[in-house]
Amino acid sequence: MKGALYPGSFDPITSGHVDLVRRASRLFDRLVVGVYDTPSKNLLFDTRARVELAREALAAFANVEVQPYTGLTVEFAHSLGAAAIVRGLRAVSDFEIEMQMAHQHRAIRPDVEVVCLMTSPNYSFLSATLIKEVARLGGDVAGLVPENVNRALRARFDGQPQSDSVPRFLNS
Ligand code: ADP
Numbered sequence: 337m338k339g340a341l342y343p344g345s346f347d348p349i350t351s352g353h354v355d356l357v358r359r360a361s362r363l364f365d366r367l368v369v370g371v372y373d374t375p376s377k378n379l380l381f382d383t384r385a386r387v388e389l390a391r392e393a394l395a396a397f398a399n400v401e402v403q404p405y406t407g408l409t410v411e412f413a414h415s416l417g418a419a420a421i422v423r424g425l426r427a428v429s430d431f432e433i434e435m436q437m438a439h440q441h442r443a444i445r446p447d448v449e450v451v452c453l454m455t456s457p458n459y460s461f462l463s464a465t466l467i468k469e470v471a472r473l474g475g476d477v478a479g480l481v482p483e484n485v486n487r488a489l490r491a492r493f494d495g496q497p498q499s500d501s502v503p504r505f506l507n508s
Pocket residue numbers: 343344345346347350351352353356375422423424425426430455456459460461462463464
């Protein structure tokens with residue numbers, strides 16, 4: 337049985353991530369979506385919420401499970417007995433960092449391969465960061481994120497000003 341780990345921040349999970357899960361779940365018998373506990377990013381949702389949102393969004397995939405993790409991604413993959421780490425490549429800009437990480441992973445655990453899937457064209461412009469920014473400013477992100485994530489974003493940003501009341505350039 338071949339298993340793989342799809343790691344990331346998933347803050348929050350987007351339709352691009354779901355598309356990648358759908359495709360990776362056909363390549364492997366078992367896919368663990370690993371929600372990294374402490375990425376060096378400003379998080380909107382805490383780990384519990386990110387895991388919960390991903391679990392709900394991916395409930396239809398029988399061979400997919402969502403687990404939080406801390407520490408080195410490649411060690412988590414190894415502890416799961418995963419044959420591969422799956423990552424998505426949106427643009428050339430993703431490639432360099434993924435290449436660097438893949439070399440790093442190989443240096444630590446050469447038995448864990450890194451498999452990069454090209455993002456579907458529909459989602460190649462999508463990032464969780466962009467989604468959060470659009471949602472924060474009151475924009476509609478329906479279709480770009482799963483339904484439950486859309487609801488969570490609305491709940492998070494409802495009642496907040498649609499944009500900064502003072503234009504940014506005046507703040508600097
Ligand atoms: P990280 O902080 O590790 O980059 P992300 O949650 O941003 O975590 O992304 C997790 C993985 O999903 C990465 O491999 C990333 O390239 C991929 N990914 C991000 N956005 C998309 C998308 N729109 N379509 C497909 N894959 C994506």
